[in-house]
Amino acid sequence: MSLTLENLSRTVDGVDYVRDANLTFEAGSFNVLLGRTLAGKTSMMRLMAGLDKPSQGRLLYNGEDVTGQNVQRRNISMIYQQFINYPTLTVYENIASPLRLAKMAESEIDRRVKETASMLQIEPLLKRYPLELSGGQQQRTAMARALVKDATLVLFDEPLVNLDYKLREELRAELRDLFRERQCIAVYATTEANEALALGGTTTLLHEGGVVQTGPVMEVYRAPVNTLAAQLFSEPPMNMVRGRVTDTEVTFDEYSHHALTQELEKLTPGDYWFGIRPSHIALVPTNDDDLEMSMEVALSEISGSETFMHVENSHFEMVMQLMGVHQYHTGAPVKVYLPINKLFVFDKDEQLVHTPSRVAGGAV
Amino acid sequence: MRQTRSKNVGITLFILLLLTPVYWLLNMSFKTNQEILGGLTLWPQTFTFDNYAVIFTDPSWYNGYLNSMLYVSINVVITLSVALPAAYAFSRYKFLGDKHLFFWLLSNRMAPPAVFLLPFFQLYSSIGLFDTHIAVALAHCLFNVPLAVWILEGFMKGVPREYDEMAYIDGYSFPRFFIKVFLPMIRSGIGVTAFFAFMFSWVELLLARTLTSVDAQPIGAIMTRTIGASGIDWGVLAAAGVLTIVPGLLVIWFVRNHVAKGFALGRV
Numbered sequence: 001m002s003l004t005l006e007n008l009s010r011t012v013d014g015v016d017y018v019r020d021a022n023l024t025f026e027a028g029s030f031n032v033l034l035g036r037t038l039a040g041k042t043s044m045m046r047l048m049a050g051l052d053k054p055s056q057g058r059l060l061y062n063g064e065d066v067t068g069q070n071v072q073r074r075n076i077s078m079i080y081q082q083f084i085n086y087p088t089l090t091v092y093e094n095i096a097s098p099l100r101l102a103k104m105a106e107s108e109i110d111r112r113v114k115e116t117a118s119m120l121q122i123e124p125l126l127k128r129y130p131l132e133l134s135g136g137q138q139q140r141t142a143m144a145r146a147l148v149k150d151a152t153l154v155l156f157d158e159p160l161v162n163l164d165y166k167l168r169e170e171l172r173a174e175l176r177d178l179f180r181e182r183q184c185i186a187v188y189a190t191t192e193a194n195e196a197l198a199l200g201g202t203t204t205l206l207h208e209g210g211v212v213q214t215g216p217v218m219e220v221y222r223a224p225v226n227t228l229a230a231q232l233f234s235e236p237p238m239n240m241v242r243g244r245v246t247d248t249e250v251t252f253d254e255y256s257h258h259a260l261t262q263e264l265e266k267l268t269p270g271d272y273w274f275g276i277r278p279s280h281i282a283l284v285p286t287n288d289d290d291l292e293m294s295m296e297v298a299l300s301e302i303s304g305s306e307t308f309m310h311v312e313n314s315h316f317e318m319v320m321q322l323m324g325v326h327q328y329h330t331g332a333p334v335k336v337y338l339p340i341n342k343l344f345v346f347d348k349d350e351q352l353v354h355t356p357s358r359v360a361g362g363a364v
Numbered sequence: 365m366r367q368t369r370s371k372n373v374g375i376t377l378f379i380l381l382l383l384t385p386v387y388w389l390l391n392m393s394f395k396t397n398q399e400i401l402g403g404l405t406l407w408p409q410t411f412t413f414d415n416y417a418v419i420f421t422d423p424s425w426y427n428g429y430l431n432s433m434l435y436v437s438i439n440v441v442i443t444l445s446v447a448l449p450a451a452y453a454f455s456r457y458k459f460l461g462d463k464h465l466f467f468w469l470l471s472n473r474m475a476p477p478a479v480f481l482l483p484f485f486q487l488y489s490s491i492g493l494f495d496t497h498i499a500v501a502l503a504h505c506l507f508n509v510p511l512a513v514w515i516l517e518g519f520m521k522g523v524p525r526e527y528d529e530m531a532y533i534d535g536y537s538f539p540r541f542f543i544k545v546f547l548p549m550i551r552s553g554i555g556v557t558a559f560f561a562f563m564f565s566w567v568e569l570l571l572a573r574t575l576t577s578v579d580a581q582p583i584g585a586i587m588t589r590t591i592g593a594s595g596i597d598w599g600v601l602a603a604a605g606v607l608t609i610v611p612g613l614l615v616i617w618f619v620r621n622h623v624a625k626g627f628a629l630g631r632v
Contacts, residue, residue, distance in 0.1 A: 071532045078533050084526045088548040101535035
């Protein structure tokens, strides 16, 4: 069982919602669509579900063309960002509704509903109405309804966005477990790079309707094909600095000169983009050959137990993600250190030419 | 404390003032004609049900009520069954000129009913619909359908499109979804709409009177024709007035919860 998108496009009023997507999803796989808002995640899911018709291209289930098929005839489920349940039905009837429409025997419906409800821990709530429940419980009900019918394709459209942080983590972990055993295709849309990492499986990066990169999550994370992929799969986005490599040294924005060491020696002279994740920039050197730069603090925001510090000089600006709470005044001079072994390098066409090699097995 | 009391006094006075004509009507309906014409009495000195008895025994009276109720009911049914699909289309689909059409519907209410009197009269006479219940019901649709579409569209817009899609994904066909899922979700709106359709049709007199003569004559028309040889029968007229208010009260009683909710949610 597999789902294939073949040159799939959807254009509305001249705007590309989905642009020439070619993807294959296998049964039993967990697929994350990662992209910013308006990247085409929802549009792509709606095409997969058959809620919208593609302007071009085909949709294949097991090689069979289902492009124009009615949504009622496809065996799919979808979970929305909003908590969508039948408000006039009890939780039990909500979960039972797809089974009732499939004309299943009453005893089988009862068994399945109870089983699914206990899986999602909403068994005590079966007699209540959705609007009497908390947001998390409402979304659990929606998930139960989606899971109860053994759909071949389960679509999650940012299902956890409207929940608080704690609940989100909890449900996310449960969700991942629920799908480990299932033989369906799960597709999960999110805007958060961290969520994609937590969910694992296959990650597809989307940008402005187009597919940027697709592959196993760690592969995509460790080897983003271009600067765009690198920035999409990094929160906050990866810092990019333009640099020129000569035989002996590397110059960032014709300003900061450094000797070429380690892996960077292999780079042929020319112009490059250097990328570094915000969490890898440090205020203290970790290695002898760290690149030292004098910067000024532009903004320091504290988020939980982390600090996001925006630093800049007259040539470029960067974001640092620091553990712990740091308070710096705007304009304060700081020295920042970029470990050479954490640098991504992209050529002047923004394609990946070098990934940090020392990180194999370690944290990127 | 004193402030609340003075507020209460104020509102009580206000309500009493509003209810004075209604009370006076009720008062008159239990009086004899002699007493009504005789002088000022604040409550019936000789209490009588005769006026009501006249209405309930004389077919020319009670048929008026039956006629009114019949064409009002037909009107409410037609209005809802036409306006529900129309409002759904306006709330869910984009089509050529949808906004203009929506406004045009509303602009139908801007013309006074008298404008349509002549065309309706001529048209119904020539196709043999004159003096039938359906004629009045259809004529009232001219005003009620646009209003109903307008109210229902507001309610339907409040239901996110995702509900429709969820139902399709679960396997509902469109008609089944519409009746089993969608209508229950906007039942307050339907209640409010039915109430408005009832109200406008029940109180409208001009069209109803002109388009009927005998068989479908509304109660309002009969009330204006009570001048007999012995002059105006005040008591019976008052009783008829009281009975005309009653259906409105009943309808309000049944939809009161929905209407309160409906006024808050809908656009009206």
